[in-house]
Amino acid sequence: MSLDVTQQSTGRLALPFLPRRGARVSVLEIFIFIVCLALAIIGLPQTLQDVAVLTFLWAGLALAWNIAGGYAGLISFGHAAFFGIGAYTSTILFVHLGLTPWIGIWCGGALAALFGALLALICARLRGPFFILSTLAAAEVVRIGALNWASLTGGPEGLSIPPVAGMTSMVFASKAAYVAMMLLFLLVVYAITKLLEGSRYGYYLFSVRDDSDAASAAGVNPLTVRTAAMALSAGLTGIGGSLFAQYFLYLDPTFVISPELSFQFGLLAAVGGLGTAIGPVLGSFLITPMSELLRSYLGNQAAGLHLVIYSALLIVVMLYFPGGIAGALTRIVSRKGKL
Amino acid sequence: MTAILTIDNVSHRFGSLWAVRDVSFSVERGELLGLIGPNGAGKSTLYNLIAGVLIPTKGEIFFDGLKVSHWKSHRVARVGIARTFQIPKPYRQLSVVENVMLTAFQHERSVSRARDLAIETLADVGLRDYVDVPVTTLTVGLLKRLEVARALAMRPKLVLFDEIMAGLTPTEVSTMTKFVGGLPARGITVIWVEHVLYAIMKTASRIMVLNRGELIANGEPAAVARDPAVVKAYLGEEMSLA
Numbered sequence: 324m325s326l327d328v329t330q331q332s333t334g335r336l337a338l339p340f341l342p343r344r345g346a347r348v349s350v351l352e353i354f355i356f357i358v359c360l361a362l363a364i365i366g367l368p369q370t371l372q373d374v375a376v377l378t379f380l381w382a383g384l385a386l387a388w389n390i391a392g393g394y395a396g397l398i399s400f401g402h403a404a405f406f407g408i409g410a411y412t413s414t415i416l417f418v419h420l421g422l423t424p425w426i427g428i429w430c431g432g433a434l435a436a437l438f439g440a441l442l443a444l445i446c447a448r449l450r451g452p453f454f455i456l457s458t459l460a461a462a463e464v465v466r467i468g469a470l471n472w473a474s475l476t477g478g479p480e481g482l483s484i485p486p487v488a489g490m491t492s493m494v495f496a497s498k499a500a501y502v503a504m505m506l507l508f509l510l511v512v513y514a515i516t517k518l519l520e521g522s523r524y525g526y527y528l529f530s531v532r533d534d535s536d537a538a539s540a541a542g543v544n545p546l547t548v549r550t551a552a553m554a555l556s557a558g559l560t561g562i563g564g565s566l567f568a569q570y571f572l573y574l575d576p577t578f579v580i581s582p583e584l585s586f587q588f589g590l591l592a593a594v595g596g597l598g599t600a601i602g603p604v605l606g607s608f609l610i611t612p613m614s615e616l617l618r619s620y621l622g623n624q625a626a627g628l629h630l631v632i633y634s635a636l637l638i639v640v641m642l643y644f645p646g647g648i649a650g651a652l653t654r655i656v657s658r659k660g661k662l
Numbered sequence: 663m664t665a666i667l668t669i670d671n672v673s674h675r676f677g678s679l680w681a682v683r684d685v686s687f688s689v690e691r692g693e694l695l696g697l698i699g700p701n702g703a704g705k706s707t708l709y710n711l712i713a714g715v716l717i718p719t720k721g722e723i724f725f726d727g728l729k730v731s732h733w734k735s736h737r738v739a740r741v742g743i744a745r746t747f748q749i750p751k752p753y754r755q756l757s758v759v760e761n762v763m764l765t766a767f768q769h770e771r772s773v774s775r776a777r778d779l780a781i782e783t784l785a786d787v788g789l790r791d792y793v794d795v796p797v798t799t800l801t802v803g804l805l806k807r808l809e810v811a812r813a814l815a816m817r818p819k820l821v822l823f824d825e826i827m828a829g830l831t832p833t834e835v836s837t838m839t840k841f842v843g844g845l846p847a848r849g850i851t852v853i854w855v856e857h858v859l860y861a862i863m864k865t866a867s868r869i870m871v872l873n874r875g876e877l878i879a880n881g882e883p884a885a886v887a888r889d890p891a892v893v894k895a896y897l898g899e900e901m902s903l904a
Contacts, residue, residue, distance in 0.1 A: 526756075527764075529760075530756075536715070536735075536747070538753075540735055540745050541739060541765040541812070543736055598755065
């Protein structure tokens with residue numbers, strides 16, 4: 324063991340070192356996506372289609388969260404605000420103004436990105452727990468705002484998209500269309516993450532996460548980098564929110580902008596492996612189906628039991644696999660490589 | 663006389679304590695200037711003022727024709743001032759070469775060319791064998807060399823070294839001394855804070871001594887070592903440079 328003189332106590336997450344492959348794609352990644360694509364094309368049984376929609380959507384959102392939380396070190400528990408802003412923007416534009424969601428989702432993403440940038444500019448100078456609390460508080464402000472601005476958002480009664488299938492309304496009769504849409508979203512966010520990881524900008528994020536003093540001594544402006552990372556992460560989350568609205572067709576602030584949703588994005592990413600591209604995907608692929616199936620099988624007999632199992636699994640992963648599933652897999656692969 | 667750095671009557675106050683008080687000096691292009699003084703003399707504060715981490719309470723700092731007194735550190739870095747940290751500050755989740763690439767990006771925008779420059783710089787400081795190693799496995803001595811490599815990969819005009827010898831073995835000290843001594847010939851101006859006196863006295867062309875925030879001596883190494891004020895404040899006994 325070497326003497327470690329760099330131990331820091333600034334409340335930042337200390338993650339194990341993971342070798343990166345930059346923009347190159349591994350066999351495992353290709354395999355996972357071929358399986359997904361095949362499932363989406365061949366078509367799943369009706370009940371599993373709902374699970375697939377959520378699995379792909381949450382994977383995309385966990386990836387988006389990971390850009391801020393995993394790569395830039397901006398652990399945010401306020402991402403539900405971006406999700407909600409995206410969902411409400413496209414829906415309000417459609418319901419009140421008749422603008423097609425095909426355009427509305429981009430407006431939602433842009434507005435969420437703007438809000439994310441603003442939040443980072445104000446809060447990113449806070450460190451560790453103080454930043455996390457400020458994101459949580461900001462999301463609460465948005466939630467309470469949405470609850471009270473009833474003329475725009477429908478307030479606590481919520482806002483519905485008429486369930487009439489059509490191309491302009493971006494509402495589909497077949498579940499398979501939603502499976503494909505969410506898979507496309509996941510693939511786009513994944514591609515963005517991979518490009519970022521292999522680029523100069525990706526390294527700027529890592530440097531700011533690991534030591535912002537050293538980063539600024541290297542000519543990197545931490546505030547600019549954090550703001551850009553948050554804006555990208557928030558914008559993608561906003562688009563995910565809009566897509567969710569098109570699938571669920573009903574929005575209600577207590578779910579769409581809930582802290583639970585923010586925690587979920589972060590936990591899926593953490594279980595899979597923070598700061599890796601494949602991690603959040605693995606996290607969602609493991610946990611979303613399990614939690615959905617547990618909910619449907621146990622929901623009637625033992626209400627809430629699925630949450631207990633879900634939480635226990637999270638604790639086990641956090642305790643024994645600090646690098647998440649991706650970290651554990653990397654360790655297994657590199658050990659095999661040596662034999 | 664072409665001064666690359668001019669410190670003009672700079673003071674910095676923490677609360678009621680003047681960490682640096684009315685300090686004025688300039689550094690010539692291509693000079694190797696040693697900066698010594700007891701702990702708490704204000705050496706690190708002076709570095710932080712030059713590097714833009716702190717803003718002077720009074721006075722101005724000029725670098726290469728620019729008034730940089732109120733610039734933030736990333737802006738100061740971009741015009742060519744590199745620094746090392748007394749306590750190494752590596753990016754803990756990155757490999758050794760990635761740590762150096764981040765400063766190399768100041769010069770090489772492409773990732774692969776930045777990597778080449780970083781590897782070249784690592785070879786320069788004797789870390790060629792550690793390129794793809796996780797940075798957390800390095801010993802203190804190797805981390806100090808990594809700090810030097812990170813500063814130099816920026817291809818700076820001026821570099822501020824902060825105790826890069828602390829914790830090194832005698833062999834490492836002599837290699838590093840030779841290496842630092844060769845930097846002015848490569849067009850890099852050096853300011854060097856060091857407690858390993860024989861290394862700095864041998865290498866620097868000029869020595870400045872800080873004590874309680876004030877400059878008490880400024881001149882040739884041999885003259886400074888004989889200066890009674892310096893002996894009293896720092897050296898303790900007259901130093902022989904034989």
